[in-house]
Amino acid sequence: MTQVIELTQVSKVYNGGAAQTALDGISMSVASGEFVAVMGPSGSGKSTLLNMVAGLDRPTSGRVCVGGRDLTGLSEGELAKFRRTHVGIVFQFFHLLNDLTVLDNVLVAAELAGIKRSAARQQATALLARLEIADKADVYPAELSGGQRQRVAIARALVNRPPLLLADEPTGALDSRSGDQIMELIAAINASGQTVVLVTHDAKLAARHAQRVISMSDGRIVDDAVLEPAAGTRSLLTFQREEARR
Amino acid sequence: MSLRYGILGLLAEQPLHGYEVKTRYEALFGGTWDLNIGQVYTTLQRLERDGLVGEVGERGDRGKQRYDLTPAGRDALHDWLQTPEEEPPQLRQDIYLKLLLISRLANGNLDTLLARQRRVYLQRLKDLGELEHQARRQGRDDLVLLVQGAILHTEADLKWIDVCADESRRAAHSIGGTHQ
Numbered sequence: 001m002t003q004v005i006e007l008t009q010v011s012k013v014y015n016g017g018a019a020q021t022a023l024d025g026i027s028m029s030v031a032s033g034e035f036v037a038v039m040g041p042s043g044s045g046k047s048t049l050l051n052m053v054a055g056l057d058r059p060t061s062g063r064v065c066v067g068g069r070d071l072t073g074l075s076e077g078e079l080a081k082f083r084r085t086h087v088g089i090v091f092q093f094f095h096l097l098n099d100l101t102v103l104d105n106v107l108v109a110a111e112l113a114g115i116k117r118s119a120a121r122q123q124a125t126a127l128l129a130r131l132e133i134a135d136k137a138d139v140y141p142a143e144l145s146g147g148q149r150q151r152v153a154i155a156r157a158l159v160n161r162p163p164l165l166l167a168d169e170p171t172g173a174l175d176s177r178s179g180d181q182i183m184e185l186i187a188a189i190n191a192s193g194q195t196v197v198l199v200t201h202d203a204k205l206a207a208r209h210a211q212r213v214i215s216m217s218d219g220r221i222v223d224d225a226v227l228e229p230a231a232g233t234r235s236l237l238t239f240q241r242e243e244a245r246r
Numbered sequence: 247m248s249l250r251y252g253i254l255g256l257l258a259e260q261p262l263h264g265y266e267v268k269t270r271y272e273a274l275f276g277g278t279w280d281l282n283i284g285q286v287y288t289t290l291q292r293l294e295r296d297g298l299v300g301e302v303g304e305r306g307d308r309g310k311q312r313y314d315l316t317p318a319g320r321d322a323l324h325d326w327l328q329t330p331e332e333e334p335p336q337l338r339q340d341i342y343l344k345l346l347l348i349s350r351l352a353n354g355n356l357d358t359l360l361a362r363q364r365r366v367y368l369q370r371l372k373d374l375g376e377l378e379h380q381a382r383r384q385g386r387d388d389l390v391l392l393v394q395g396a397i398l399h400t401e402a403d404l405k406w407i408d409v410c411a412d413e414s415r416r417a418a419h420s421i422g423g424t425h426q
Contacts, residue, residue: 041408203367203368203371203401203404204371204375204397204401206368207368207369207371207372207375208371208372208375208376213368215364215408217408217411217412217415218412218415222357222361222411223361223364223365225361225364225365225368227365227368227369227372228369228372230372230373230375230376231373231376
């Protein structure tokens with residue numbers, strides 16, 4: 001299977017005052033089509049890891065390959081171009097442009113990537129429809145609920161058809177119902193073939209939607225678990241029978 | 247879990263025979279609990295012996311006998327429902343015993359056990375998440391609450407595994423530092 005992400009011995013040390021190791025020799029890979037959750041408490045290095053993969057930060061040592069491209073030697077300009085075409089990023093606080101309508105927020109990302117306006121408009125409109133906010137295309141972000149804003153952010157992240165969708169605590173600023181709906185959407189996007197990496201401190205979210213959960217602590221991967229598909233009722237019956245045998 | 251009071255609760259709604267108790271009990275838990283019919287009959291007999299339930303009506307099809315609550319059974323159920331549960335015996339699960347023994351027998355290296363246990367809890371969270379989803383779809387708000395309780399417990403178990411892992415690493419680090 002094609003590897004979308006390949007990290008080899010990646011370390012990141014910040015040198016503000018006392019040196020602080022944010023990532024400590026991380027090696028991992030993510031295959032095309034996977035839904036991987038990266039979990040860990042604050043300061044465990046999960047967001048730094050995501051920033052490396054997104055090309056938003058550079059490692060102190062080690063190699064980062066995304067979509068077959070080695071990011072290590074890229075210039076700032078090349079990295080910016082890489083970000084526009086290879087990754088879509090969804091953040092906790094949406095980061096929408098308040099002076100632009102919903103449609104224009106999505107179109108800006110496409111135009112920066114050099115996509116023709118007519119093609120971009122077609123793709124953006126299709127995405128807004130898929131995310132059930134087509135009727136909000138001409139309104140401004142301030143008029144939307146948190147859940148609707150995050151849908152716009154997802155549309156913006158996907159408009160350039162990136163091989164990789166990165167989501168950094170995408171439900172962190174939402175109430176639980178809106179958060180569940182956003183996660184169902186991301187899961188549906190993954191089911192259609194999109195590779196997804198979700199960073200979260202929420203174990204329930206990670207386990208519910210991801211096929212694989214990477215646990216981090218102190219800048220290191222402490223576990224990389226592939227989960228079985230959810231068994232619901234059946235699994236609890238099995239559990240009950242095991243209890244009864246004791 | 248108390249089958250005794252579960253049966254009293256079901257009989258408080260209406261008289262039932264043994265097999266109806268089994269199916270209603272299982273439906274109450276959304277199919278997550280498989281009840282042995284022999285256990286149901288034994289419990290009904292004990293409840294009858296203790297004067298908490300009594301036979302009602304004639305024996306029906308294949309000798310099936312319905313049972314109803316007696317006034318004493320109704321009082322016992324009421325008292326039980328109003329009594330808060332004591333804390334569960336948290337420190338008596340096998341995982342605690344394993345941790346205590348490995349701490350002594352394997353130079354304190356808990357990493358393998360903790361990683362495996364973390365996977366068990368993550369898988370349980372995934373399964374419970376699906377169960378919560380199913381219960382919501384069926385409009386079973388009572389079952390949703392039950393599953394949410396199980397999810398919160400499992401999240402706490404996972405956090406505890408993280409605490410153990412951090413402590414284990416810190417201990418290994420300080421031993422490494424002492425030897426240098």
